[in-house]
Amino acid sequence: MASNRPAQPASFTPDEPQTFGYGKDEGPWEEWNPTADSVAPVRGRHRTGKQRGGGLARSSTVLGVGVIAAVGGGGIASAAPGKAPVSISLPDLSSVAASAKALISDSGSTSTAPKGSTTPLTTAGLTGSDAAHGTADAGEALRDRIMQQAQSQQNQADTATQRAAQTAAAKKAVELAAKQQDEAEAKAAAAKEKAEEAAKEKAEEERLAELAKSYSLPTSSYTLTSTFGEAGSMWSSGYHTGLDFAAPTGTLLKAIHSGTVTEAGWAGAYGYRTVLTLDDGTELWYCHQSSISVTVGQKVATGDVIGRVGATGNVTGPHLHLEVHPGGAATGIDPMAWLQSKGINP
Template identity: 90%
Template sequence: MASNRPAQPTPFAPNETHTFGYNKDEGPWEEWNPTADSVAPVRGRHRTGKQRGGGGLARSSTVLGVGVIAAVGGGGIASAAPDKAPVSISMPDLSSVTESARALISDGGSSAPKGSTAPFTTAGLTSADEAQGTTDAGEALRDRIMQQAQAQQNQADTATQKAAQTAAAQKAVDLAVKQQNEAEAKADAAKEKAEEAAKAKAEQERLAELAKSYSLPTSSYTLTSTFGEAGALWSSGYHTGLDFAAPTGTLLKAIHSGTITEAGWAGAYGYRTILTLDDGTELWFCHQSSISVSVGQKVATGDVIGRVGATGNVTGAHLHLEVHAGGAATGIDPMAWLQSKGLNP
């Protein structure tokens, strides 16, 4: 047998201060010079127990894991430092460990054949899952999560659809209300317009009826000065009546039935006749060339009361007509008053 070359001196030899886990009594330390005989395997002296199947490591790991879980569940992890109080660790209830796991522990390490598709645990399986043929807890959990997600999505879709339907319904209601309001507004406008038309028609009929009892004071005339015109020709500074220019001698008629309350000379008004109506309104006929009635005389619409002239303060022949409502000293616009009686000078 050939011997190996002497080994080189080791750079480091353990001493009592570097035992690397050995007690002081284990030793002494010696250098080892391996040879072919010392490294050759010893036959027949040491045999390794035959392992059953290919899952021994898995079985031992499983047993170890279950044991650790059981130990932890039973009383928590022991404290490594004896001088410190142990910390209690809360762990979930392990009652859900299935019979297959317990059998794995009790049968001394037997396990399912390699490549088996049987589930490791059925913890968490419900009767509904088993009825559907589900045997794997993870698959069942995944299914329940998917079902819950689908249910939530369905709820969200339903809520969205309901919100859209509600918005559409509200929009339809708003549109209907708007259309109703517009229709009512149109109806009110049409009603108001119809009422105004009816009032106008009634007023026209009233004026037409009044026109039968009222008459213009003369004919073949020209309106020269209206009420309110300013000028030095009038002592008041403005025109107080309505002038009907016509040739001298043109007949003057009673505008409405009433009583003659004045007939004679009136200074700047020349010859004047005052006709007082039943409601107290006074009609002044001024600048006449002649008077055909006397005080206290009753006259009817259209009766002749005098003739056009140019007496008093005038620049030509015309009728100066004034209207004094209720016998007031200040007159009102004769044009407006005549129009209120259905007359259009």
């Protein structure tokens, strides 16, 4: 930087600023105190290059420094050639330095961080929460936020998985409870049904036992020789229509149940036959008798003698041929099943 010219001797006392004039056309001169607003940028040879490695200083900062250097050197600005020199009062250097320092602080330039320093290059993107957690680096803050977000998402996924597992477990527990309840109900129903069946069987046994008291076998000391439904040419119908009790001739025949004698006499292939009609209309036919002990219209009770075993009619030997005709029907039913339904097992 070029040096200023040496100051000219002053013809006045600095403490008392005076005003001089150059001529009638020029007005009075006053004391000049350079400030940040009044100092113009230095042109030409005094231009300062851009600073490297740090922030750019404003031109006003450079100007302030130049002014300080010039004033500090004790130089006095000279007027243009041909004009008388003007005295310049020196300002307080401390106030100028303070102004320069203020300009530098307002320039907004940032100092370059020392090599190897841990000071972050920038604080852009930092939030108050990051600063509260002691984070000074924007990249580290971003990483922390990403990690927090990932952890939050993982926590949400874990919570969803846990809730799904709890829901599945609750559903399974409900299904298991329902299954156990169904099994218990089915078991109870089966036990109830079994108990009901047992009760029915017992009731039926009691009924048959009570009924058996009013029914009895038609004869004793017998042998069953032919049953109902057997096929053979010896029967005119082609099959056996009754139940045969083979016994010696003269064996007593008894009333199976109480009723009324509606027929007693010869009946062709049946030989001597007695028809006993019960109160419900069922007819019992006693066939092939050797003798008859009752008459038509006679009422008999269970166990009363109505005749004797014989071999009359179409027979191969002495026996009782018993037929059962419900309601007096022409076709009979199986006497064995009917006797069993009355509690009697031949």
